[in-house]
Amino acid sequence: MHAKNEVFFNKTRDISIAVLRTFTSKRKQEHEALLSKRTKSAQKVSERILLNLLWRKALSASGLRSLRYAREVECIARLWLWTMTKLPLRRAEGTLNSTVQLHVQKWSPILADARVYMLTHPKEFDVVDLDPYGSPSVFLDSAVQSVVDGGLLMCTATDMAVLCGGNGEVCYSKYGSYPLRGKYCHEMALRILLASIEIWRVCNVGQDDPLTQDKHSVYRLRFVSKRKKIMPKAVRLLKSEHGLFVGQKKFRRNQGERLSEANASDGASPLTTLIQISHANRYKRYIIPVLSVQMDFYVRVFVRVYTSASAMKNTPLKLSYVYQCTGCDSFHLQPLGRTLSKNNSVRYLPGFGPVVPQECGDCGKKFNMGGPIWSAPIHDQEWVDSTLADVKCMKDRYPAYDRISAVLTTVSEELPDIPLFLSLHNLCATLKCTSPSAVIFRSAVINAGYRISGTHVNPLGLKTDAPMNVIWDIMRCWVKNHPVKAQPPDQPGSVILAKEPVLEANFARAVASLSKAQAKKVARFLPNPERHWGPKLRAGRQITSKHVSLLGPDAINGALNHEDKEEPKSKRQKMEDITS
Ligand SMILES: C[S@@+](CC[C@H](N)C(=O)[O-])C[C@H]1O[C@@H](n2cnc3c(N)ncnc32)[C@H](O)[C@@H]1O
Numbered sequence: 001m002h003a004k005n006e007v008f009f010n011k012t013r014d015i016s017i018a019v020l021r022t023f024t025s026k027r028k029q030e031h032e033a034l035l036s037k038r039t040k041s042a043q044k045v046s047e048r049i050l051l052n053l054l055w056r057k058a059l060s061a062s063g064l065r066s067l068r069y070a071r072e073v074e075c076i077a078r079l080w081l082w083t084m085t086k087l088p089l090r091r092a093e094g095t096l097n098s099t100v101q102l103h104v105q106k107w108s109p110i111l112a113d114a115r116v117y118m119l120t121h122p123k124e125f126d127v128v129d130l131d132p133y134g135s136p137s138v139f140l141d142s143a144v145q146s147v148v149d150g151g152l153l154m155c156t157a158t159d160m161a162v163l164c165g166g167n168g169e170v171c172y173s174k175y176g177s178y179p180l181r182g183k184y185c186h187e188m189a190l191r192i193l194l195a196s197i198e199i200w201r202v203c204n205v206g207q208d209d210p211l212t213q214d215k216h217s218v219y220r221l222r223f224v225s226k227r228k229k230i231m232p233k234a235v236r237l238l239k240s241e242h243g244l245f246v247g248q249k250k251f252r253r254n255q256g257e258r259l260s261e262a263n264a265s266d267g268a269s270p271l272t273t274l275i276q277i278s279h280a281n282r283y284k285r286y287i288i289p290v291l292s293v294q295m296d297f298y299v300r301v302f303v304r305v306y307t308s309a310s311a312m313k314n315t316p317l318k319l320s321y322v323y324q325c326t327g328c329d330s331f332h333l334q335p336l337g338r339t340l341s342k343n344n345s346v347r348y349l350p351g352f353g354p355v356v357p358q359e360c361g362d363c364g365k366k367f368n369m370g371g372p373i374w375s376a377p378i379h380d381q382e383w384v385d386s387t388l389a390d391v392k393c394m395k396d397r398y399p400a401y402d403r404i405s406a407v408l409t410t411v412s413e414e415l416p417d418i419p420l421f422l423s424l425h426n427l428c429a430t431l432k433c434t435s436p437s438a439v440i441f442r443s444a445v446i447n448a449g450y451r452i453s454g455t456h457v458n459p460l461g462l463k464t465d466a467p468m469n470v471i472w473d474i475m476r477c478w479v480k481n482h483p484v485k486a487q488p489p490d491q492p493g494s495v496i497l498a499k500e501p502v503l504e505a506n507f508a509r510a511v512a513s514l515s516k517a518q519a520k521k522v523a524r525f526l527p528n529p530e531r532h533w534g535p536k537l538r539a540g541r542q543i544t545s546k547h548v549s550l551l552g553p554d555a556i557n558g559a560l561n562h563e564d565k566e567e568p569k570s571k572r573q574k575m576e577d578i579t580s
């Protein structure tokens, strides 16, 4: 497969198949529960509508992944495959003409911009799967709106350098959040992505975006207004938020041109305006994450999307800024909002702050501030359990069974209400001490009356509800029995150790200090499935000797030999390659 660089078969996609299976069975149960609530006469009418909804599974993806959905997930009625390159389409056509058996009743490969289609089809898809190269940020706005109530949005981000703090300002421009470079950065990446989906920022459509140069987008706008009647809201929004005046009648008759005129003075593209219009439409929507995983070289989230004006008010309660000490491993969360309950009524207020002083109470250094991140649970434990149970039942159908069952097992054991995690190695590096074993450290935390768990993101990470002063007291007690060499007094470790512990740590082995998976000796972290594991070249791009570190010498030799044997390409073929 590597020889012509046509396909990158990533077995860990099994997890998407598993979640999609859970979704279809849950959705069925939910519809059945809804139906059973109705009276018998009403039931007949609604049954038709709801069942129609249920089986009108739609889906947006591309290439190999969509082929797997079509072949492996039962009860998908219709599946759209969106792509901007011809290769997945050729592959899809090949499959449609072959004898491969598909579950899906209708499979439509489409060479067009998925954003325009999603924006013009609000609340229409049961499932949307976004798997772009790099960042999904420009798709989020349209994707969130195109999902039906209770539908599933699956989204991958492979721009880990951006999400993990390599370029904080780029992350802010794409996701509206500042990353921090802690050991927990991969979990923070997941939480930044979730926060970005929840807040649904207006996408940044840059000048180099093909759509900004697309003269047809103006006409698409007109098409939107006719089909979806979003006019009054659009006009209100343009007036109130952008100070643009658009006469409603003229606007209705000639929306596209009016918008582009208005935009000319505003400096925005027609698509930006289209997104702004939808920005007004989309309020009242919120997400519930069912599974959020960091695997290999990407993060992937699975969220359900709902509409509710009252639930929307809870959004600030689910978001927090993060204060990360520049001297020691301490971090603290600053929630954006809080509630006040009084006489059966709830008031929504801004969060109290700051939660930290100017200088770290543990080591005296300053804090960096990151976020906002999604600080509510990132998985639905019941979903995770049923997906894991389902995977175990159909072991044979998952080529990456070992891998995904290990990830799901570790996820199922994470403390659901604790954002981010500590690194025992980092704590010890700050104090320059030897490390207690994870079991001993876990025991001390449990014996002090707190909870602790691992994390699927990092084999050495520990999630706990113990405050930082308790953690440092445990470490101070550890150092009393395992002394360290004297360090300069201004070092963060020296400042921390200069204080006497308030708590007397008890390192006696606690019963719950081993995770269930560890106790049962179930593997939780597996090595990479193959050598040279990592993001590959874009499909169709020519493999050359400079890609050796990415693909390995065997693949390179295979590709180069293959090339030697290939017939020279015709002018037309070359042109096709360029345009695709
Ligand atoms: C990482 S690949 C997807 C791989 C796919 N999930 C698979 O299993 O083969 C990204 C795909 O997104 C497509 N794409 C990028 N921008 C797009 C857009 N605006 N609309 C539709 N497809 C787009 C690209 O053409 C490419 O086929």
Ligand SMILES: [Zn+2]
Pocket: 325, 326, 327, 328, 329, 330, 360, 361, 362, 363, 364, 365, 492
């Ligand atoms: Zn500190």
